[in-house]
Amino acid sequence: MREPTFGTELLHRSMAGTDTDSSCLTHLSVIASRTAAFVEWPEWVPADLVAAFIESGIDRPWTHQAAAADLLYHRKHVALCTGTASGKSLAYQMPILSTLMKDPHSTALYLSPTKALGADQIRSLTSLLSGHREFTHLQPCAYDGDTDVEIRQWARAHSRWIFTNPDMLHIGILAGHARWRHFFRHLRYIVVDECHHYRGVFGSHTALVLRRLLRIARSAGADPTVIGTSATMAEPADALTRLIGEPAVGVVEDGSPRGERTVALWEPDFLPAVTGEHGAPVRRSAGAESARLLADFVVEGARTLCFLRSRRGVELTARQARHLLAQSAPELVDRVAAYRAGYLADDRRRLEQAISSGDLVGVATTNALELGVDISGLDAVIVGGYPGTVASFWQQAGRAGRQRTSGDSLVVLVARDDPLDTYLVHHPEALLSRPVEATVTDPTNPYILTPHLLCAAAELPLQDKEIEAWGAGEAVAALASDGMLKRRKAGWYVAPGVEPHGDIDIRGGIGGQVLIVDTTTSQLLGTVDTGRAPSTVHPGALHIHQGQSYVIDELDLSDGLALAHPEEPDWTTAARETTDITVTNVVDRRDCDALTVALVDVDVTHQVVGYLRTLLSGEVLDAVELDMPPQTLSTRAVMYTITPEALEEVGVTVGRFPGALHAAEHAAIGLLPLVASCDRWDIGGLSTNSHPDTALPTVFVYDGYLGGAGFADRGYAAFPTWIAATRDAVSSCRCESGCPSCVQSPKCGNGNHPLDKDGAIKVLTLIGRRYWDGA
Numbered sequence: 196m197r198e199p200t201f202g203t204e205l206l207h208r209s210m211a212g213t214d215t216d217s218s219c220l221t222h223l224s225v226i227a228s229r230t231a232a233f234v235e236w237p238e239w240v241p242a243d244l245v246a247a248f249i250e251s252g253i254d255r256p257w258t259h260q261a262a263a264a265d266l267l268y269h270r271k272h273v274a275l276c277t278g279t280a281s282g283k284s285l286a287y288q289m290p291i292l293s294t295l296m297k298d299p300h301s302t303a304l305y306l307s308p309t310k311a312l313g314a315d316q317i318r319s320l321t322s323l324l325s326g327h328r329e330f331t332h333l334q335p336c337a338y339d340g341d342t343d344v345e346i347r348q349w350a351r352a353h354s355r356w357i358f359t360n361p362d363m364l365h366i367g368i369l370a371g372h373a374r375w376r377h378f379f380r381h382l383r384y385i386v387v388d389e390c391h392h393y394r395g396v397f398g399s400h401t402a403l404v405l406r407r408l409l410r411i412a413r414s415a416g417a418d419p420t421v422i423g424t425s426a427t428m429a430e431p432a433d434a435l436t437r438l439i440g441e442p443a444v445g446v447v448e449d450g451s452p453r454g455e456r457t458v459a460l461w462e463p464d465f466l467p468a469v470t471g472e473h474g475a476p477v478r479r480s481a482g483a484e485s486a487r488l489l490a491d492f493v494v495e496g497a498r499t500l501c502f503l504r505s506r507r508g509v510e511l512t513a514r515q516a517r518h519l520l521a522q523s524a525p526e527l528v529d530r531v532a533a534y535r536a537g538y539l540a541d542d543r544r545r546l547e548q549a550i551s552s553g554d555l556v557g558v559a560t561t562n563a564l565e566l567g568v569d570i571s572g573l574d575a576v577i578v579g580g581y582p583g584t585v586a587s588f589w590q591q592a593g594r595a596g597r598q599r600t601s602g603d604s605l606v607v608l609v610a611r612d613d614p615l616d617t618y619l620v621h622h623p624e625a626l627l628s629r630p631v632e633a634t635v636t637d638p639t640n641p642y643i644l645t646p647h648l649l650c651a652a653a654e655l656p657l658q659d660k661e662i663e664a665w666g667a668g669e670a671v672a673a674l675a676s677d678g679m680l681k682r683r684k685a686g687w688y689v690a691p692g693v694e695p696h697g698d699i700d701i702r703g704g705i706g707g708q709v710l711i712v713d714t715t716t717s718q719l720l721g722t723v724d725t726g727r728a729p730s731t732v733h734p735g736a737l738h739i740h741q742g743q744s745y746v747i748d749e750l751d752l753s754d755g756l757a758l759a760h761p762e763e764p765d766w767t768t769a770a771r772e773t774t775d776i777t778v779t780n781v782v783d784r785r786d787c788d789a790l791t792v793a794l795v796d797v798d799v800t801h802q803v804v805g806y807l808r809t810l811l812s813g814e815v816l817d818a819v820e821l822d823m824p825p826q827t828l829s830t831r832a833v834m835y836t837i838t839p840e841a842l843e844e845v846g847v848t849v850g851r852f853p854g855a856l857h858a859a860e861h862a863a864i865g866l867l868p869l870v871a872s873c874d875r876w877d878i879g880g881l882s883t884n885s886h887p888d889t890a891l892p893t894v895f896v897y898d899g900y901l902g903g904a905g906f907a908d909r910g911y912a913a914f915p916t917w918i919a920a921t922r923d924a925v926s927s928c929r930c931e932s933g934c935p936s937c938v939q940s941p942k943c944g945n946g947n948h949p950l951d952k953d954g955a956i957k958v959l960t961l962i963g964r965r966y967w968d969g970a
């Protein structure tokens with residue numbers, strides 16, 4: 196028998212003497228520890244800098260740090276992909292600080308997807324440099340939405356290492372690059388931290404912002420080298436190459452030490468007396484189960500981070516854990532807290548210190564603490580609900596075991612009542628042995644590319660060879676015929692009066708924005724893009740802002756306003772919408788006799804018809820009807836058709852077509868995130884007995900972004916894997932005739948009716964077989 200590990204012992208102790216059901220544990224595995232591989236400091240690092248590193252506690256670099264640093268120093272773009280807490284910062288600090296010390300003009304730019312992470316990096320850099328007069332001229336400085344106007348001016352004139360994010364780079368730096376001429380002329384390094392974050396629409400926008408950055412730096416006479424870092428990046432060299440549009444070298448051999456990590460997969464049991472939609476059984480929620488584990492671990496003295504998907508989930512889980520502790524160990528109640536986005540930097544720092552010092556033993560958090568935060572001494576991580584990607588799962592898992600002594604840790608994934616989570620806790624290899632997913636980006640999506648072309652032309656005239664390199668010939672021709680771009684001798688210019696930068700929301704919105712306003716205080720709570728407003732901020736919708744709940748009173752799409760008031764109801768809402776699809780173009784197709792699978796361009800017309808109010812226990816409270824205007828989205832879809840004869844042959848009679856296809860569609864939407872790094876809310880679907888464009892039983896799964904964010908393309912490329920996993924998920928679910936863990940969808944426009952679970956298994960089996968037969 197295997198020796199008990201730190202993790203198994205902790206789990207065992209926590210479960211002993213509680214009513215926790217051990218049958219919830221579906222899998223347990225142990226990832227072995229690893230010892231450090233050190234090398235000497237590269238000879239090009241100045242002695243003063245080596246002394247500063249040693250003083251900060253780093254005696255020698257690990258192998259991967261020196262390898263990546265050396266490549267970067269010698270002007271090769273590097274993708275560094277090594278584990279969490281493997282000291283990726285040192286890998287770029289070495290060459291950047293060395294060059295900045297040797298060449299008094301050179302500059303560097305650091306980009307992170309969040310402001311908080313940039314602030315952490317500056318803090319650790321400042322602490323490294325403090326007390327060394329020879330570094331005072333480096334002046335690292337943040338330049339983001341929180342930076343005061345005077346500091347911005349100062350930073351432009353004096354800072355040699357700017358810390359910013361892609362949003363600010365786009366709107367605040369590239370848009371006014373003339374004011375940054377000195378900085379760009381000497382730009383030697385660009386750090387793109389936490390690269391795996393740049394996926395989907397945000398990734399495509401960032402890829403174009405980076406291309407614009409490189410061309411501006413080059414036109415100013417510089418030739419910067421890029422390092423991209425991540426603990427969880429598939430094919431790192433290719434991923435960085437796609438992101439910056441230039442070849443990069445990968446460094447993946449990890450020389451840092453690692454403790455033993457025990458991973459447990461956990462499926463909460465069905466609740467005995469509760470039923471959901473159409474009488475379906477309901478499982479205990481991932482949040483409630485996570486709170487129970489959090490309280491148990493805290494009682495055992497294990498410092499634990501518990502990740503939840505929503506801010507509200509964070510608040511509720513912390514509250515519930517404290518409530519449980521009040522009964523069993525009241526002295527520990529105040530050692531548990533909630534952490535959510537929206538905290539000020541100082542509060543966040545205090546909280547991180549309280550976790551590091553052990554004053555706080557348990558913290559429930561959103562993914563705000565997932566990225567690169569260096570908190571030491573954590574023993575356990577609870578992942579309350581699969582976070583959507585394997586990459587995120589490992590990022591969250593990697594927050595534990597960061598202490599240098601043993602570094603042993605326990606990670607528990609608690610499944611939500613949803614097909615993907617169900618699948619993963621019963622197929623551990625699909626989570627634990629699968630490489631992290633490739634980041635899906637598509638910078639040639641014309642809806643994303645076109646506005647960036649205007650920005651690029653406004654920054655510097657566009658050259659034909661750049662247009663070719665960006666694959667932008669058609670988009671430029673369209674802009675020219677619309678009179679937005681004009682050709683002159685020096686290249687393409689924007690037409691007078693065109694100011695394109697403000698029209699881009701690089702976090703995903705394409706098109707207009709709806710402002711969400713609290714009518715009791717007139718405070719702006721946030722924005723949502725117009726296309727998504729009817730399904731997210733419809734009247735009656737629950738909206739969460741920084742952990743506070745609001746209920747929407749009114750949505751005015753023409754004025755771009757959603758009005759809300761604060762309220763703390765004990766229910767959540769999910770919009771119900773109907774969908775129509777028209778196929779506008781077949782991009783690729785594969786005919787396998789009775790089955791056709793195709794990648795198609797489509798126009799999707801949505802109409803929100805109501806919403807469902809669900810109690811936090813999972814019980815459905817009621818369904819409310821709504822009449823919202825229809826909206827059309829041009830995007831990409833994966834589509835399959837099956838002949839009626841083939842369906843009947845496998846025992847799905849005509850009367851069962853709608854339920855079988857509908858259930859197969861729901862489950863496939865739930866499982867697409869397995870093959871494309873997306874969230875189930877990024878995609879939608881439609882199934883029909885006979886579609887006007889195909890005259891056959893047809894299922895569509897479409898990308899929820901204008902022009903597509905690459906998710907449907909990925910589903911098409913991985914179609915057989917995706918369908919096989921979907922079939923497995925549905926058939927391994929223990930419910931009788933369909934539940935949220937397999938074929939029910941939280942956003943179904945038809946109230947999850949009709950659904951035929953057995954029919955779906957037959958359809959999915961049939962597709963899998965025909966696809967391979969047609970191979």
Ligand SMILES: Nc1ncnc2c1ncn2[C@@H]1O[C@H](COP(=O)(O)OP(=O)(O)OP(=O)(O)O)[C@@H](O)[C@H]1O
Binds near residue numbers: 252254279284566568
């Ligand atoms: N060569 C080294 N020897 C000892 N300690 C080191 C070494 N390099 C880095 N460290 C320490 O390891 C810790 C983690 O470093 P860092 O935060 O840079 O890791 P990371 O790889 O960026 O982590 P994540 O991916 O989780 O953000 C820091 O406390 C750092 O001081």
